[in-house]
Amino acid sequence: MERRIRIKDIAEKAGVSTGTVDRVIHKRGNVSPKTKQKVKQVMEELGYEPNIIASMLAYNRVFKIAALLPDYHVDPYWQQPKIGIDKAIESIKHYGVEVIPFYFNLFKAEEFSQQANNILDQSKEFSGVLLAPLFLKEASELLKQCSEKHIPTAMINTNIENSESLCYIGQDSYQSGVLAGRLIDFGCDKVDTTLVLNLAKGVTNAKHLLDKERGFRDYFNSLPEKEITVLKKDFEDFTDDAKLSRFLKTIFEQHPKTTGIFVTNSRAYRIAKCLQLIGKKEVKIVGYDLLEENLQYLRSNDISFLINQNPVQQGYFGIMNLVNHLLLKKEIDPLQYLPLDIVVNENVEYYLKRALEFSIVV
Amino acid sequence: MERRIRIKDIAEKAGVSTGTVDRVIHKRGNVSPKTKQKVKQVMEELGYEPNIIASMLAYNRVFKIAALLPDYHVDPYWQQPKIGIDKAIESIKHYGVEVIPFYFNLFKAEEFSQQANNILDQSKEFSGVLLAPLFLKEASELLKQCSEKHIPTAMINTNIENSESLCYIGQDSYQSGVLAGRLIDFGCDKVDTTLVLNLAKGVTNAKHLLDKERGFRDYFNSLPEKEITVLKKDFEDFTDDAKLSRFLKTIFEQHPKTTGIFVTNSRAYRIAKCLQLIGKKEVKIVGYDLLEENLQYLRSNDISFLINQNPVQQGYFGIMNLVNHLLLKKEIDPLQYLPLDIVVNENVEYYLKRALEFSIVV
């Protein structure tokens, strides 16, 4: 390999000092137009690429990134993005990057706002913000403020479109609904009625849930040969098995031909449990996420499919994108959809293992 | 964040010079036992972690890695691992790592050997070897030689067990066969006969193909309630549509209840094409890999499922593992199974996109 071009090489060839080249590279000004021109030309000619290693060493500054996430004590799902964030920290700690988490209760918008304000109060501290913008209004405000302060933001889990965020990393909710439709459809010869079930507290106007439903409906609408009814229900008190069982029973009484249930979040296991309680066996369930509770029913085939949202990767890539932007000044793809993994009993182990072990330490 | 501990800090606290600390860290010897003891103790106490950035910069040496792979002009599948390797190169070029490819015709063991010898001839040049050990005997020999020369090796695609290789990155062939069984089974209510089809030239004693078949059979054997026949056929002249069509026709005549075909490599599209030619529509096909030819039939639902072997990731992680081992002296997991992704029409786009875009540049 030919020797890599250094600033010194450029300086020599352009007949200036390294300081001047440095000024051109970093746009620090105070360079006469024609010197600047000359330096740029030589850089082009020699194909200069900065040595990031040396650059990082000399730069010698700490980047702080704030991470605004749901408290995983309230919903265990959120442990997973945190695992990814921790992996990212591990990968990049040598670059002097620090991540400070801020947690909120995912059912309480005001807690989100409060933590957002905490971040904004210390905003001079932070070079970047990673967030799960679960609350549209509150998150939009934070994104706006950050944008004004020129602090780049990365969103995971939920996408707020038209925000001035650096990027979104997560799933395509609409398409995951389409996929759920396909999976329900695939296993049943004679699908007649399917149920979209939303187990969440509070009025969930959450856009990503509506997108899932829309995708699901569109899948069945796209099948001209079949005539399938798609029901949609919300149920709030999902921690109460008795109530939920009664609720399901009522549905089966009203719609006896219901052969598939699509649970739009990670709580499919609650449905699987209640179906066992009320003795319904032939109903297919499709849900999300590889929580231990779900896996149990996946292994016993009471849940047919789980769609993996790659939560660990969301956290990991969220941080990595901010770092790539801040430190390496890389161009960042604003919309990064992670794959919609179809998980069954026979391939689940690899996803679990990868979630724990993957990480590219460099 | 508290300041990170430097060699200088250790030296001061231990009352020695940085040179001595350096000698202890790198086990260069020539340190009196009690000084060594003292330095080690202080390192422990302060929790020293080397600054990799500074270390890399000072190290200032080029690592060369040889990559022994099938020529992708012969089989387009092999473009994909190459893409991953190129991504890895991009990610780590700043660390002074170079990758030199050596190609062989995947149908010719002697070409493999020849290239292996080329690598061994220049073995002083290479700090590591990445290889796809398609030929058991020839590859084992190479692995043995590398081991003797203390050159670490990483295997992708095919695993040679009990070799002294640093690691294997790829799929679990047996389990992918099990998964294929599940997928064939899932879509058909009344499976009766299924066919395992091996489209390859030469006598394919390839272990990973046998493992796939074994997994497939085991899946159906594990279903006590169903009585399913699993046929196994090899067919060499798969580029000749007419011959292949005739071959398939014969099979359907002999086994009219064949409802699913499991193609054990990336050539499922040839079967899909011939089934169209002979007008068989109701037969499910499960195959491997997201080749353009396969995708076409996946989109038209003539191929039901493709199992993604993550070939891009294989190349990427193969290189990254060598780098982690060589440069960062990380502990490497010797057996790294990549997920068995189930790919259908509704989620294929994300896998294609990720294969092209993923990469963690740091």
Add this chain to the structure above:
DNA sequence: TTTTTTTGTGTGTACGAACACAAAAACAAA
């Protein structure tokens, strides 16, 4: 014209680790 300010350029040190070489200490043999 002199003084002050602005602009342009070069020099030197720091970042933390690696390693070559010099110096000092310890030991051995005369």
Add this chain to the structure above:
DNA sequence: TTTGTTTTTGTGTTCGTACACACAAAAAAA
């Protein structure tokens, strides 16, 4: 004690970049 040899320890330079500082020349203000 001296000299030579080996072992142990310390010093100084290097890697490529960032940035502070020094200093000149040019421009603007007095």
